[in-house]
Each structure stands twice: as structure tokens, then as C-alpha cells.
Amino acid sequence: xxxxxxxxxxxxxxxxxxxxxxxxxxxxxxxxxxxxxxxxxxxxxxxxxxxxxxxxxxxxxxxxxxxxxxxxxxxxxxxxxxxxxxxxxxxxxxxxxxxxxxxxxxxxxxx
Amino acid sequence: xxxxxxxxxxxxxxxxxxxxxxxxxxxxxxxxxxxxxxxxxxxxxxxxxxxxxxxxxxxxxxxxxxxxxxxxxxxxxxxxxxxxxxxxxxxxxxxxxxxxxxxxxxxxxxxxxxxxxxxx
Numbered sequence: 001x002x003x004x005x006x007x008x009x010x011x012x013x014x015x016x017x018x019x020x021x022x023x024x025x026x027x028x029x030x031x032x033x034x035x036x037x038x039x040x041x042x043x044x045x046x047x048x049x050x051x052x053x054x055x056x057x058x059x060x061x062x063x064x065x066x067x068x069x070x071x072x073x074x075x076x077x078x079x080x081x082x083x084x085x086x087x088x089x090x091x092x093x094x095x096x097x098x099x100x101x102x103x104x105x106x107x108x109x110x111x
Numbered sequence: 112x113x114x115x116x117x118x119x120x121x122x123x124x125x126x127x128x129x130x131x132x133x134x135x136x137x138x139x140x141x142x143x144x145x146x147x148x149x150x151x152x153x154x155x156x157x158x159x160x161x162x163x164x165x166x167x168x169x170x171x172x173x174x175x176x177x178x179x180x181x182x183x184x185x186x187x188x189x190x191x192x193x194x195x196x197x198x199x200x201x202x203x204x205x206x207x208x209x210x211x212x213x214x215x216x217x218x219x220x221x222x223x224x225x226x227x228x229x230x231x
Contacts (some may be wrong), residue, residue, distance in 0.1 A: 035222070042117075042204050043155075043222040050177070088154065092218065099206075099220060103154045 022089035134205030141207035
């Protein structure tokens with residue numbers, strides 16, 4: 001079945017790098033996404049990666065995809081207090097128009 | 112990026128009343144919109160897929176008579192919570208799919224800011 005898993009919590013110091021991990025089970029996913037959710041707010045698309053890519057960099061964000069292991073990660077360089085939020089990974093299953101979300105990782109940045 | 116709005120952002124209602132939530136894509140047309148429900152400190156649960164001009168597709172366990180979805184135009188989908196009860200209190204988030212074509216076909220999902228519903 002379709003399942004996307006993430007670790008629940010991550011705590012880092014301001015200025016350090018954060019790495020949020022995600023594993024998925026459906027190998028037919030075409031796109032994989034990272035979303036950010038701040039308290040009481042909707043979801044903000046951070047970045048995405050096409051399934052035939054290994055890496056994508058966008059300013060402070062680096063997405064790594066290991067398709068063999070079905071592992072996706074989001075690295076945030078120079079993490080700031082404003083990065084404190086819940087981060088969701090999601091996969092889009094080709095042909096189903098269905099997005100499967102992970103459980104979310106709560107990132108806390110310590111000053 | 113594309114913008115999706117929801118209205119209202121907050122609603123408090125009495126038990127037994129119906130509440131309508133609107134989801135609009137502001138600068139693109141969306142033939143497909145999704146409705147999600149999020150409980151505190153939990154992930155998003157897909158409720159239904161709303162397709163313009165046709166009936167919504169509901170996920171297993173979601174009562175279609177309870178959560179009425181209408182997608183009457185390419186920029187608007189509505190979710191009506193009928194005869195709301197306290198257990199319907201939740202954060203409802205919609206999303207809209209923007210489809211673009213370039214070197215390859217791409218779909219991007221944009222989320223609305225969410226509607227917090229509290230049923231007393």
C-alpha cells in the first residue's frame with residue numbers, strides 16, 4: 001500500500017543544518033514534494049523533485065532522492081528560528097491524481 | 112507562485128447547523144481540487160477529490176452526505192459540512208492543482224490557508 005513516513009521531531013541550533021528524512025513505499029510516484037506548515041496556517045510548497053532526479057538545490061534547501069531505497073531528504077542550511085515549523089513530504093502517484101502525505105516532522109530551532 | 116484562498120478562515124457555529132467553506136484558485140484554473148482535514152498535531156487526511164463539472168470522489172470512510180462538495184467552476188470549489196457536530200471541529204484545508212506544460216507535463220499542488228471550524 002501507499003505509505004509515507006517521517007520522524008516526528010527534530011531539534012537543531014540556529015545556524016546549524018537541518019536534515020529531515022522521509023521514506024515512501026510506492027515506487028510509481030512521479031513527483032515528491034516538501035511542504036512547510038507554520039502554526040495555525042495552511043501548507044506552503046517549499047520545493048519538489050521529479051522522480052528521475054537525484055538532487056535539487058534551491059537556495060538554502062537541498063533535496064536528495066534515493067529512488068532505490070525510496071528515501072527522500074530535505075536539508076536546510078543555516079537554519080533560522082523562522083524555519084521552526086512542521087515539514088511534510090508528499091508523493092504524487094502517477095495516474096491516480098492522489099497525493100500521499102507523510103506524518104510531518106516538527107522542526108524546532110533553538111536560538 | 113499560484114495562490115489559493117479559502118473563506119472563511121475561522122468559523123464557530125452551533126451544533127446542527129451547516130457551514131460552507133469556499134476554496135478559490137486566484138490566478139489559475141483548477142480542474143481538480145482536493146479537500147483535506149487535519150486534526151491537531153496530525154498529518155493531512157484526504158477527504159475527497161473535487162473535479163470541475165462532475166461529482167466529487169470521496170475517500171473511504173468520508174460521508175458524502177455529510178460533507179457536500181461542489182466544484183461549479185474552474186476556480187471555485189465549496190465544501191459544506193451539513194448538520195455539524197462537535198466532532199466535525201477541525202482544520203479544513205483545500206488545495207488546487209495547477210497544470211502546466213513545457214518540456215514535460217507538470218502538476219503542482221497549491222494549498223489554501225485553511226479554515227478552522229469549531230462546532231459548539
